[in-house]
Every structure is written in C-alpha cells, then in structure tokens.
Amino acid sequence: GDSVTQMEGPVTLSEEAFLTINCTYTATGYPSLFWYVQYPGEGLQLLLKATKADDKGSNKGFEATYRKETTSFHLEKGSVQVSDSAVYFCALSDQNSGGSNYKLTFGKGTLLTVNP
Amino acid sequence: NAGVTQTPKFRILKIGQSMTLQCTQDMNHNYMYWYRQDPGMGLKLIYYSVGAGITDKGEVPNGYNVSRSTTEDFPLRLELAAPSQTSVYFCASSYRGGPNTGELFFGEGSRLTVL
Numbered sequence: 333g334d335s336v337t338q339m340e341g342p343v344t345l346s347e348e349a350f351l352t353i354n355c356t357y358t359a360t361g362y363p364s365l366f367w368y369v370q371y372p373g374e375g376l377q378l379l380l381k382a383t384k385a386d387d388k389g390s391n392k393g394f395e396a397t398y399r400k401e402t403t404s405f406h407l408e409k410g411s412v413q414v415s416d417s418a419v420y421f422c423a424l425s426d427q428n429s430g431g432s433n434y435k436l437t438f439g440k441g442t443l444l445t446v447n448p
Numbered sequence: 449n450a451g452v453t454q455t456p457k458f459r460i461l462k463i464g465q466s467m468t469l470q471c472t473q474d475m476n477h478n479y480m481y482w483y484r485q486d487p488g489m490g491l492k493l494i495y496y497s498v499g500a501g502i503t504d505k506g507e508v509p510n511g512y513n514v515s516r517s518t519t520e521d522f523p524l525r526l527e528l529a530a531p532s533q534t535s536v537y538f539c540a541s542s543y544r545g546g547p548n549t550g551e552l553f554f555g556e557g558s559r560l561t562v563l
Contacts, residue, residue, distance in 0.1 A: 336490075374539055375452070375554030398492075421490065435481070435506060436552065440490040 338439035355422035364422040454555035471539030480522040
C-alpha cells in the first residue's frame with residue numbers, strides 16, 4: 333500500500349539557517365504530493381503541493397520538487413524564521429491505487445524549532 | 449469565515465463512557481473526514497463521507513461511528529471509551545475533487561483523554 337516516510341525529528345535550527353526535511357514515498361499509482369504545516373494549537377494547513385513529476389511546489393519561501401526517479405519530495409527553505417516553528421507533514425494522494433482516492437496518506441510529521 | 453469548527457476542544461472521559469465529537473463546516477464541501485493524531489504517528493483516517501447520507505470506514509474505524517445527515521455536519525461518536533482512544537481528533541473537509549488536489553481544510557482539533 334501507499335506510504336510516506338519523513339526524516340525523524342525534532343529539528344532545531346537558528347534563525348536564517350537553511351532547512352531541509354526529507355520525504356520519500358511509496359505508491360502504486362501516480363500520486364500527488366503535499367506538504368502540510370501544523371502550528372502550535374492549530375489544525376493542519378496545506379503549505380504546498382505538486383501533482384506530477386518534476387513539478388515544483390512553493391509557498392511562503394518553502395519549496396519542494398516532485399522527483400519520481402528517487403520517489404522523493406523534500407521540503408526546503410533558504411532562511412528560516414522563528415515563526416516557521418511548527419510540525420511539517422508530507423502526504424500523498426494516489427488517484428490510481430485501486431482503492432479509495434478520497435484520502436491522504438500522511439507521514440509521521442517532523443517538529444521544527446527555530447531559535448532566535 | 450468559520451471554516452471547519454470542532455467541539456469540544458478538550459474532554460476527559462472515564463473508561464466505558466460515550467461521547468460525540470461535533471464537526472461543522474460552512475464551505476458547502478461534499479467531502480468530510482475524521483482523523484486521529486497520535487504522538488509520533490502522523491494522522492490516521494477513521495471515517496470519511498462523500499456526501500450527505502454516505503459514509504465509509506477509513507484505516508482505524510473500530511470503536512467509532514459516524515453519521516452525515518446534512519452537508520454541514522459530520523459528528524463522530526465514541527462508544528464505550530477505552531484508553532487506546534486517547535488522542536487528538538481532527539475533522540476536515542474538501543470540495544469535490546479536493547482529495548486529489550490535497551486541499552483539505554482542518555478544524556483546530558479535539559483533545560480527548562480516556563482514564
């Protein structure tokens with residue numbers, strides 16, 4: 333079945349540091365890939381997405397490129413801020429898995445803490 | 449602009465008690481979902497609905513029930529609460545085709561503790 337594997341956290345960085353959070357996936361069909369962010373005490377929000385190979389999703393300075401050859405969708409940001417402290421979830425939606433296409437499969441989440 | 453509203457935000461239950469988590473959305477979305485979030489385990493789908501009167505099981509439905517009598521409401525019922533149901537519960541919704549674009553809208557969550 334479908335699965336998403338994220339790098340283990342927590343990740344602690346200083347402000348203005350470069351961020352990478354690794355995400356790899358397994359899917360039987362042609363998945364769309366997403367990054368969600370969960371700020372403290374809130375629900376998840378869609379951060380960015382990519383729907384086909386080589387697409388790059390971007391939002392709020394974050395980027396991720398859909399790499400089919402390595403089945404990866406790593407999240408990057410060139411200069412993090414304290415306000416980026418949150419839990420980040422990689423997720424996929426596989427339209428052609430043969431099963432339900434009504435759900436997202438989430439990774440376990442990576443806690444990012446950015447210190448001033 | 450309310451979006452997805454969940455109540456209650458916090459609840460403590462005793463083993464064997466029952467309760468209902470309420471979820472309402474005002475975006476006229478067809479699809480609604482209940483997820484649970486356990487520490488270090490990501491989100492697991494409990495139940496989902498593709499429209500009023502239609503519900504189906506997700507990955508972890510045991511111990512839960514749902515109903516969808518209106519487009520707006522999707523309550524989650526816990527019968528005979530057990531410690532294993534201690535978790536944070538999230539309701540979410542999306543428009544038709546939303547799952548394929550990943551654009552789910554989440555509520556703020558309901559933290560449930562079963563003692």
